[in-house]
Amino acid sequence: MGPRCAWCGTDPIYVDYHDTEWGVPDKDARALWEKLILDGFQAGLSWITILKKREAFQAAFDGFEPERIARYTEADVTRLLADPGIVRHRGKIEATIGNARAYLAIQEQEGFDTFLWRYMDGAPLQNEWASMAEVPAETELSHRISKDLKKAGFKFCGPTIVYAFMQAVGMVNDHTTDCFRHQEVKALGR
Template identity: 70%
Template sequence: MERCGWVGSEEIYRDYHDTEWGVPERDGRALWEKLILDGFQAGLSWITILKKREAFRAAFEGFDPQVIATWGEAEVTRLLGDPGIVRHRGKIEATIGNARAYLEIEDFSAWCWAYVDGTPLQNRPATLADVPALTPVSVRMSKDLKAAGFKFCGPTIVYAWMQATGMVNDHVLTCHRHDTVAGLK
Protein backbone atom coordinates (compact mmCIF):
# COMPACT_ATOMS: atom_id res chain seq x y z
CA MET A 1 0.00 0.00 0.00
CA GLU A 2 1.51 3.30 -1.07
CA ARG A 3 1.38 6.34 1.21
CA CYS A 4 2.52 9.94 1.03
CA GLY A 5 6.31 10.10 1.30
CA TRP A 6 6.32 12.03 4.58
CA VAL A 7 4.88 9.06 6.49
CA GLY A 8 7.53 7.32 8.52
CA SER A 9 7.65 3.67 9.43
CA GLU A 10 6.12 4.01 12.90
CA GLU A 11 2.61 2.66 13.38
CA ILE A 12 1.36 5.85 15.06
CA TYR A 13 2.43 7.81 11.98
CA ARG A 14 0.86 5.37 9.51
CA ASP A 15 -2.39 5.29 11.51
CA TYR A 16 -2.53 9.08 11.62
CA HIS A 17 -2.00 9.30 7.87
CA ASP A 18 -4.45 6.51 7.06
CA THR A 19 -7.33 7.61 9.30
CA GLU A 20 -7.04 11.29 10.14
CA TRP A 21 -4.78 13.42 7.94
CA GLY A 22 -6.78 15.14 5.24
CA VAL A 23 -10.19 14.09 6.55
CA PRO A 24 -12.47 17.14 6.68
CA GLU A 25 -12.89 18.25 10.29
CA ARG A 26 -16.00 20.35 10.94
CA ASP A 27 -15.98 20.51 14.75
CA GLY A 28 -14.75 23.94 15.84
CA ARG A 29 -13.13 22.75 19.05
CA ALA A 30 -11.29 19.95 17.24
CA LEU A 31 -10.12 22.42 14.59
CA TRP A 32 -8.81 24.68 17.35
CA GLU A 33 -7.00 21.79 19.06
CA LYS A 34 -5.29 20.85 15.82
CA LEU A 35 -4.28 24.47 15.18
CA ILE A 36 -2.74 24.60 18.65
CA LEU A 37 -0.85 21.36 18.09
CA ASP A 38 0.41 22.60 14.72
CA GLY A 39 1.64 25.72 16.51
CA PHE A 40 3.49 23.58 19.03
CA GLN A 41 5.10 21.72 16.14
CA ALA A 42 6.90 24.86 14.89
CA GLY A 43 10.59 23.98 14.79
CA LEU A 44 9.92 20.31 15.56
CA SER A 45 8.79 17.23 13.64
CA TRP A 46 5.12 16.26 13.52
CA ILE A 47 5.90 12.79 14.92
CA THR A 48 7.16 14.49 18.10
CA ILE A 49 3.79 16.19 18.57
CA LEU A 50 1.84 13.11 17.54
CA LYS A 51 3.58 11.00 20.18
CA LYS A 52 2.83 13.65 22.82
CA ARG A 53 -0.75 14.36 21.71
CA GLU A 54 -2.43 12.45 24.56
CA ALA A 55 -0.16 14.14 27.10
CA PHE A 56 -1.07 17.50 25.55
CA ARG A 57 -4.76 16.64 25.83
CA ALA A 58 -4.35 15.76 29.50
CA ALA A 59 -2.22 18.82 30.31
CA PHE A 60 -4.57 21.18 28.47
CA GLU A 61 -7.83 19.82 29.95
CA GLY A 62 -8.97 18.19 26.71
CA PHE A 63 -8.25 21.43 24.86
CA ASP A 64 -11.34 23.05 26.31
CA PRO A 65 -10.98 26.72 25.32
CA GLN A 66 -13.47 27.81 28.01
CA VAL A 67 -11.15 26.40 30.68
CA ILE A 68 -7.85 27.41 29.10
CA ALA A 69 -8.99 31.00 28.55
CA THR A 70 -9.12 31.48 32.33
CA TRP A 71 -5.55 30.34 32.93
CA GLY A 72 -2.69 32.51 34.14
CA GLU A 73 0.86 32.24 35.40
CA ALA A 74 0.18 29.31 37.78
CA GLU A 75 -0.96 27.13 34.87
CA VAL A 76 1.93 28.29 32.67
CA THR A 77 4.35 27.28 35.44
CA ARG A 78 2.64 23.91 35.83
CA LEU A 79 2.83 23.25 32.09
CA LEU A 80 6.49 24.30 31.92
CA GLY A 81 7.17 21.48 34.39
CA ASP A 82 5.25 18.83 32.43
CA PRO A 83 7.72 16.53 30.62
CA GLY A 84 4.91 15.01 28.55
CA ILE A 85 4.46 18.12 26.41
CA VAL A 86 6.66 20.60 24.57
CA ARG A 87 7.70 23.01 27.32
CA HIS A 88 7.92 26.32 25.51
CA ARG A 89 6.68 29.36 27.41
CA GLY A 90 5.76 31.31 24.28
CA LYS A 91 3.70 28.46 22.83
CA ILE A 92 1.98 27.79 26.16
CA GLU A 93 1.11 31.46 26.63
CA ALA A 94 -0.04 31.63 23.01
CA THR A 95 -2.39 28.70 23.65
CA ILE A 96 -4.03 30.61 26.50
CA GLY A 97 -4.38 33.71 24.33
CA ASN A 98 -5.62 31.59 21.43
CA ALA A 99 -8.34 30.14 23.67
CA ARG A 100 -9.52 33.67 24.39
CA ALA A 101 -9.42 34.55 20.68
CA TYR A 102 -11.30 31.35 19.82
CA LEU A 103 -14.10 32.29 22.22
CA GLU A 104 -14.49 35.66 20.47
CA ILE A 105 -15.35 33.95 17.16
CA GLU A 106 -18.99 32.91 17.10
CA ASP A 107 -18.55 29.77 14.96
CA PHE A 108 -14.89 28.86 14.52
CA SER A 109 -15.64 26.02 12.11
CA ALA A 110 -17.70 28.21 9.78
CA TRP A 111 -15.11 30.98 10.06
CA CYS A 112 -12.28 28.62 9.02
CA TRP A 113 -14.13 26.76 6.31
CA ALA A 114 -15.25 30.03 4.68
CA TYR A 115 -11.67 30.40 3.36
CA VAL A 116 -12.30 27.41 1.09
CA ASP A 117 -15.99 28.19 0.48
CA GLY A 118 -16.98 25.30 2.75
CA THR A 119 -15.54 22.66 0.41
CA PRO A 120 -12.13 20.97 0.62
CA LEU A 121 -9.68 22.13 -2.02
CA GLN A 122 -8.68 19.17 -4.18
CA ASN A 123 -5.04 19.25 -5.16
CA ARG A 124 -3.48 16.57 -7.30
CA PRO A 125 0.20 16.51 -6.38
CA ALA A 126 2.19 13.88 -8.26
CA THR A 127 5.04 14.02 -5.72
CA LEU A 128 5.81 15.69 -2.40
CA ALA A 129 7.81 18.27 -4.34
CA ASP A 130 4.49 19.41 -5.85
CA VAL A 131 3.00 20.19 -2.42
CA PRO A 132 3.49 23.83 -1.40
CA ALA A 133 4.53 24.94 2.07
CA LEU A 134 1.98 27.75 1.98
CA THR A 135 -0.58 29.23 -0.38
CA PRO A 136 -2.31 32.59 -0.86
CA VAL A 137 -5.26 31.18 1.11
CA SER A 138 -3.05 30.17 4.07
CA VAL A 139 -1.35 33.58 3.97
CA ARG A 140 -4.74 35.33 4.12
CA MET A 141 -6.08 33.04 6.85
CA SER A 142 -2.89 33.47 8.89
CA LYS A 143 -3.17 37.24 8.65
CA ASP A 144 -6.82 37.14 9.71
CA LEU A 145 -6.12 34.74 12.60
CA LYS A 146 -3.41 37.08 13.86
CA ALA A 147 -5.76 40.05 13.53
CA ALA A 148 -8.26 38.09 15.65
CA GLY A 149 -5.62 37.66 18.38
CA PHE A 150 -4.11 34.26 17.54
CA LYS A 151 -0.38 33.52 17.77
CA PHE A 152 1.85 30.76 16.38
CA CYS A 153 -0.26 30.68 13.24
CA GLY A 154 2.02 31.77 10.43
CA PRO A 155 1.11 30.87 6.85
CA THR A 156 3.18 27.66 6.82
CA ILE A 157 1.64 26.45 10.10
CA VAL A 158 -1.81 27.36 8.79
CA TYR A 159 -1.25 25.46 5.56
CA ALA A 160 -0.08 22.34 7.42
CA TRP A 161 -3.20 22.67 9.58
CA MET A 162 -5.42 23.06 6.51
CA GLN A 163 -3.92 19.84 5.13
CA ALA A 164 -4.36 17.98 8.41
CA THR A 165 -7.97 19.07 8.85
CA GLY A 166 -9.03 18.34 5.29
CA MET A 167 -9.56 21.90 4.12
CA VAL A 168 -7.16 20.87 1.39
CA ASN A 169 -6.42 17.39 0.05
CA ASP A 170 -2.68 17.12 -0.51
CA HIS A 171 -2.38 13.34 -0.51
CA VAL A 172 -0.16 12.56 -3.51
CA LEU A 173 -1.92 10.90 -6.43
CA THR A 174 -0.22 7.55 -5.82
CA CYS A 175 -1.26 7.48 -2.16
CA HIS A 176 -4.00 4.99 -1.33
CA ARG A 177 -5.84 7.77 0.57
CA HIS A 178 -5.96 10.39 -2.19
CA ASP A 179 -9.17 9.28 -3.89
CA THR A 180 -10.90 8.31 -0.63
CA VAL A 181 -10.21 11.69 0.92
CA ALA A 182 -11.20 13.44 -2.32
CA GLY A 183 -14.64 11.84 -1.93
CA LEU A 184 -15.14 13.26 1.58
CA LYS A 185 -16.98 16.55 1.75
Protein backbone atom coordinates in the same frame (compact mmCIF):
# COMPACT_ATOMS: atom_id res chain seq x y z
CA MET B 1 -4.54 -0.61 0.23
CA GLY B 2 -1.85 0.78 -2.03
CA PRO B 3 1.11 3.10 -1.54
CA ARG B 4 1.01 5.97 0.94
CA CYS B 5 2.30 9.53 0.85
CA ALA B 6 6.07 9.34 1.29
CA TRP B 7 6.12 11.66 4.34
CA CYS B 8 4.57 9.14 6.72
CA GLY B 9 7.29 6.50 6.37
CA THR B 10 6.75 3.32 8.37
CA ASP B 11 6.39 4.54 11.97
CA PRO B 12 3.07 3.00 13.15
CA ILE B 13 1.96 6.29 14.78
CA TYR B 14 2.58 8.22 11.56
CA VAL B 15 1.01 5.51 9.38
CA ASP B 16 -2.14 5.42 11.53
CA TYR B 17 -2.37 9.23 11.52
CA HIS B 18 -1.93 9.28 7.73
CA ASP B 19 -4.44 6.49 7.13
CA THR B 20 -7.22 7.68 9.44
CA GLU B 21 -6.92 11.38 10.19
CA TRP B 22 -4.69 13.49 7.92
CA GLY B 23 -6.69 15.22 5.22
CA VAL B 24 -10.10 14.15 6.49
CA PRO B 25 -12.43 17.19 6.38
CA ASP B 26 -13.10 18.25 9.97
CA LYS B 27 -15.83 20.76 10.72
CA ASP B 28 -15.94 20.40 14.50
CA ALA B 29 -15.01 23.81 15.92
CA ARG B 30 -13.32 22.54 19.09
CA ALA B 31 -11.39 19.82 17.25
CA LEU B 32 -10.21 22.40 14.70
CA TRP B 33 -8.99 24.64 17.51
CA GLU B 34 -7.08 21.78 19.16
CA LYS B 35 -5.40 20.87 15.88
CA LEU B 36 -4.40 24.48 15.23
CA ILE B 37 -2.87 24.68 18.73
CA LEU B 38 -0.94 21.44 18.19
CA ASP B 39 0.31 22.70 14.83
CA GLY B 40 1.54 25.83 16.62
CA PHE B 41 3.41 23.70 19.15
CA GLN B 42 4.99 21.80 16.27
CA ALA B 43 6.76 24.91 14.94
CA GLY B 44 10.47 24.09 14.81
CA LEU B 45 9.87 20.42 15.65
CA SER B 46 8.80 17.32 13.77
CA TRP B 47 5.11 16.40 13.64
CA ILE B 48 5.87 12.92 14.99
CA THR B 49 7.09 14.59 18.21
CA ILE B 50 3.67 16.22 18.64
CA LEU B 51 1.77 13.05 17.74
CA LYS B 52 3.69 11.09 20.38
CA LYS B 53 2.88 13.77 22.97
CA ARG B 54 -0.74 14.38 21.92
CA GLU B 55 -2.32 12.51 24.85
CA ALA B 56 -0.02 14.30 27.29
CA PHE B 57 -1.00 17.64 25.71
CA GLN B 58 -4.69 16.76 26.05
CA ALA B 59 -4.22 15.87 29.73
CA ALA B 60 -2.07 18.92 30.51
CA PHE B 61 -4.44 21.33 28.75
CA ASP B 62 -7.70 20.05 30.29
CA GLY B 63 -8.80 18.21 27.17
CA PHE B 64 -8.22 21.36 25.13
CA GLU B 65 -11.40 22.92 26.51
CA PRO B 66 -10.96 26.57 25.44
CA GLU B 67 -13.34 27.84 28.14
CA ARG B 68 -11.01 26.43 30.82
CA ILE B 69 -7.75 27.38 29.10
CA ALA B 70 -8.93 30.99 28.62
CA ARG B 71 -8.98 31.30 32.44
CA TYR B 72 -5.46 29.95 32.97
CA THR B 73 -3.21 32.02 35.20
CA GLU B 74 0.55 32.30 35.67
CA ALA B 75 0.28 29.30 38.02
CA ASP B 76 -1.00 27.23 35.10
CA VAL B 77 1.85 28.45 32.90
CA THR B 78 4.32 27.38 35.62
CA ARG B 79 2.59 23.97 35.91
CA LEU B 80 2.77 23.46 32.14
CA LEU B 81 6.41 24.54 31.94
CA ALA B 82 7.19 21.77 34.46
CA ASP B 83 5.31 19.06 32.52
CA PRO B 84 7.84 16.80 30.73
CA GLY B 85 5.05 15.22 28.65
CA ILE B 86 4.52 18.33 26.52
CA VAL B 87 6.65 20.84 24.61
CA ARG B 88 7.69 23.25 27.36
CA HIS B 89 7.90 26.57 25.55
CA ARG B 90 6.63 29.61 27.45
CA GLY B 91 5.71 31.54 24.30
CA LYS B 92 3.66 28.66 22.89
CA ILE B 93 1.95 27.99 26.23
CA GLU B 94 1.06 31.66 26.69
CA ALA B 95 -0.09 31.83 23.07
CA THR B 96 -2.41 28.87 23.71
CA ILE B 97 -4.10 30.79 26.53
CA GLY B 98 -4.54 33.86 24.33
CA ASN B 99 -5.65 31.66 21.44
CA ALA B 100 -8.35 30.15 23.65
CA ARG B 101 -9.71 33.65 24.28
CA ALA B 102 -9.55 34.48 20.56
CA TYR B 103 -11.26 31.18 19.72
CA LEU B 104 -14.10 31.92 22.17
CA ALA B 105 -14.66 35.35 20.62
CA ILE B 106 -14.82 33.90 17.09
CA GLN B 107 -16.96 30.99 18.28
CA GLU B 108 -19.46 33.42 19.80
CA GLN B 109 -19.53 35.67 16.72
CA GLU B 110 -19.88 33.11 13.95
CA GLY B 111 -18.44 29.76 14.97
CA PHE B 112 -14.78 28.85 14.55
CA ASP B 113 -15.67 26.19 11.98
CA THR B 114 -17.63 28.74 9.91
CA PHE B 115 -14.76 31.24 10.24
CA LEU B 116 -12.27 28.73 8.78
CA TRP B 117 -14.38 26.91 6.22
CA ARG B 118 -15.73 30.09 4.62
CA TYR B 119 -12.34 30.41 2.92
CA MET B 120 -13.06 27.12 1.18
CA ASP B 121 -16.62 27.91 0.11
CA GLY B 122 -17.61 24.89 2.22
CA ALA B 123 -15.61 22.29 0.26
CA PRO B 124 -11.96 21.22 0.43
CA LEU B 125 -9.50 22.15 -2.28
CA GLN B 126 -8.66 18.97 -4.20
CA ASN B 127 -5.00 19.09 -5.21
CA GLU B 128 -3.45 16.65 -7.65
CA TRP B 129 0.19 16.42 -6.59
CA ALA B 130 2.23 13.59 -8.12
CA SER B 131 4.93 13.84 -5.43
CA MET B 132 5.58 15.53 -2.10
CA ALA B 133 8.16 17.72 -3.85
CA GLU B 134 5.26 19.51 -5.57
CA VAL B 135 3.37 20.24 -2.34
CA PRO B 136 3.86 23.83 -1.17
CA ALA B 137 4.79 24.74 2.40
CA GLU B 138 2.44 27.72 2.26
CA THR B 139 0.04 29.33 -0.19
CA GLU B 140 -1.61 32.66 -0.83
CA LEU B 141 -4.67 31.31 1.00
CA SER B 142 -2.67 30.19 4.04
CA HIS B 143 -1.19 33.71 4.17
CA ARG B 144 -4.70 35.20 4.13
CA ILE B 145 -6.04 32.88 6.83
CA SER B 146 -2.91 33.45 8.95
CA LYS B 147 -3.34 37.22 8.67
CA ASP B 148 -7.02 36.99 9.66
CA LEU B 149 -6.28 34.68 12.60
CA LYS B 150 -3.61 37.09 13.84
CA LYS B 151 -6.04 39.99 13.45
CA ALA B 152 -8.45 38.00 15.65
CA GLY B 153 -5.77 37.63 18.33
CA PHE B 154 -4.13 34.29 17.49
CA LYS B 155 -0.39 33.66 17.78
CA PHE B 156 1.81 30.85 16.42
CA CYS B 157 -0.29 30.70 13.28
CA GLY B 158 2.02 31.83 10.49
CA PRO B 159 1.30 30.81 6.89
CA THR B 160 3.37 27.60 7.07
CA ILE B 161 1.66 26.48 10.28
CA VAL B 162 -1.72 27.37 8.80
CA TYR B 163 -1.00 25.39 5.63
CA ALA B 164 0.03 22.31 7.65
CA PHE B 165 -3.19 22.77 9.63
CA MET B 166 -5.23 23.07 6.41
CA GLN B 167 -3.73 19.78 5.22
CA ALA B 168 -4.37 18.05 8.54
CA VAL B 169 -8.03 19.08 8.81
CA GLY B 170 -8.87 18.42 5.18
CA MET B 171 -9.31 21.99 3.97
CA VAL B 172 -6.93 20.85 1.24
CA ASN B 173 -6.41 17.31 0.01
CA ASP B 174 -2.64 17.01 -0.32
CA HIS B 175 -2.42 13.24 -0.43
CA THR B 176 -0.32 12.52 -3.50
CA THR B 177 -2.21 11.04 -6.43
CA ASP B 178 -0.45 7.67 -6.05
CA CYS B 179 -1.54 7.42 -2.38
CA PHE B 180 -4.48 5.13 -1.68
CA ARG B 181 -6.01 7.84 0.55
CA HIS B 182 -6.13 10.47 -2.23
CA GLN B 183 -9.39 9.22 -3.76
CA GLU B 184 -10.88 8.23 -0.38
CA VAL B 185 -10.30 11.70 1.06
CA LYS B 186 -11.50 13.29 -2.18
CA ALA B 187 -14.81 11.41 -1.81
CA LEU B 188 -15.15 12.65 1.80
CA GLY B 189 -14.85 16.24 0.58
CA ARG B 190 -17.88 16.07 -1.68
